[in-house]
Amino acid sequence: MTSFMHAEALRTAWYPVAELTTVTDAPVAVRLLGESIVLWRATDGAIVAAPDQCPHRQAPLSIGTVADGELTCVYHGWRFGDGGRCTAVPSSGSDAAIPPAAHLKQLAVQERYGLVWVCPGEPAFAIPTIAPDTDPAFRRINTPVEPWTTSAPRLVDNFMDFSHFPWVHTGTFGAGQDPFVPKLDLEQLDDDFFGYRYEVEANNPDEAVAVSGSEEETVHRWMTTGFALPFLVRSTIRYADGLEHILLLCCTPTDDLNSLFTFVVWRNDDHTVDPAEIIAFDLAIGAEDKAMLERVPGTLPLSRTGVANVQSDKPSVEWRRRFAALIGADQ
Numbered sequence: 001m002t003s004f005m006h007a008e009a010l011r012t013a014w015y016p017v018a019e020l021t022t023v024t025d026a027p028v029a030v031r032l033l034g035e036s037i038v039l040w041r042a043t044d045g046a047i048v049a050a051p052d053q054c055p056h057r058q059a060p061l062s063i064g065t066v067a068d069g070e071l072t073c074v075y076h077g078w079r080f081g082d083g084g085r086c087t088a089v090p091s092s093g094s095d096a097a098i099p100p101a102a103h104l105k106q107l108a109v110q111e112r113y114g115l116v117w118v119c120p121g122e123p124a125f126a127i128p129t130i131a132p133d134t135d136p137a138f139r140r141i142n143t144p145v146e147p148w149t150t151s152a153p154r155l156v157d158n159f160m161d162f163s164h165f166p167w168v169h170t171g172t173f174g175a176g177q178d179p180f181v182p183k184l185d186l187e188q189l190d191d192d193f194f195g196y197r198y199e200v201e202a203n204n205p206d207e208a209v210a211v212s213g214s215e216e217e218t219v220h221r222w223m224t225t226g227f228a229l230p231f232l233v234r235s236t237i238r239y240a241d242g243l244e245h246i247l248l249l250c251c252t253p254t255d256d257l258n259s260l261f262t263f264v265v266w267r268n269d270d271h272t273v274d275p276a277e278i279i280a281f282d283l284a285i286g287a288e289d290k291a292m293l294e295r296v297p298g299t300l301p302l303s304r305t306g307v308a309n310v311q312s313d314k315p316s317v318e319w320r321r322r323f324a325a326l327i328g329a330d331q
C-alpha cells in the first residue's frame with residue numbers, strides 16, 4: 001500500500017469536510033488526513049475548526065454541546081468561544097486566569113461554495129475559483145458530504161477517467177456508449193484545472209431529461225474534465241442549446257483508505273426545475289462509481305509501474321504523476 005496521508009504537502013491544501021448547512025447549533029465531528037476535527041459556529045458567526053480533543057483531559061469536544069456560540073466540553077464543563085479561545089473553567093471560578101494552554105489550536109477554515117473547507121496546516125494552495133458561483137445566470141446546488149469506503153487517489157483517478165463510462169454507468173448515461181476512447185490531449189484548462197476536452201454522445205434516459213433539458217434519446221455533450229491538486233476534479237458539460245452543467249467533485253481523504261465525497265453543481269438553466277430533480281441523476285451516477293470503487297481494496301499505487309496503463313489512462317496517469325511529485329512519493 002502507498003500511504004500518503006502523512007505527507008507534509010497535503011497539510012497545506014484545503015479540503016471540504018462538511019456542508020455549511022450542517023454546522024448549526026451542535027458540534028460536528030469530521031476526520032481529515034487521519035486526524036479528528038470538531039467544527040462549530042461561534043458567537044461571532046465564524047466557524048471554528050479545531051482538533052477534536054479538549055486541552056484539559058482530551059475528551060472529544062464533538063460530544064459536547066453548543067449554546068450561544070460557545071462549546072461546552074462534557075467532561076469538566078470548560079467552555080470555548082470565538083476563535084477556539086477558552087472562556088470558562090468552572091472548577092477555577094470566574095476570577096482565576098485561564099492558562100494559555102487551555103485555548104484550542106484553531107485550524108484554518110473557509111466557507112466557500114456551500115461547504116466548510118479546512119486546511120490542517122499552513123495554507124499553500126488556494127481553493128480553485130469557480131467563476132459561475134458569482135454569475136447570476138447560474139445557480140448552485142449542493143449535495144450531502146458522504147463517507148465513501150475508498151481512498152481519495154482512487155476517487156480522483158476514477159473521475160479523470162472516462163473509459164469506465166460504458167462499463168460502470170450502464171444504469172445512467174453510459175449504456176450503449178462506444179467503449180473506444182480517442183487519443184486525449186491534455187492542457188491547462190484555466191488557472192486552476194489541468195485536463196482535457198472531449199465530446200460525447202450520451203445516453204439520455206427519462207431520468208436525465210431534467211438535467212439535459214432535452215427529450216432526445218441521446219444528447220451531444222461538449223465536456224472538459226480537469227483536476228486541481230491534490231484531490232479536486234471539475235467536470236463541465238455544455239449542451240447544444242448553451243445549457244451548462246458544471247460539477248465540482250470533491251474528494252477529501254479522511255485517511256489512506258477512506259474519503260468524504262461531495263459534489264457541487266452550477267447550472268445556467270432557467271432555475272425552475274426542482275434542485276432535487278437536477279441532482280437525482282448525478283447522485284445515481286455517483287452511486288455507480290461508489291459501488292465500483294468500494295469493491296477495489298487498498299489505495300492506488302503511486303509508482304509508475306504499480307498498475308498497467310493504456311492510452312485512455314493518460315489523464316489519470318498525469319494526475320498520479322503530479323500527485324506523487326507533490327507528496328515526494330517514489331515514482
Ligand code: FES
Pocket residue numbers: 054055056057058059073074075076077078
Ligand atoms: S476534558 Fe474537557 S473539560 Fe476536562
Ligand SMILES: [Fe+2]
Pocket residue numbers: 158164165168169285289
Ligand atoms: Fe464514473
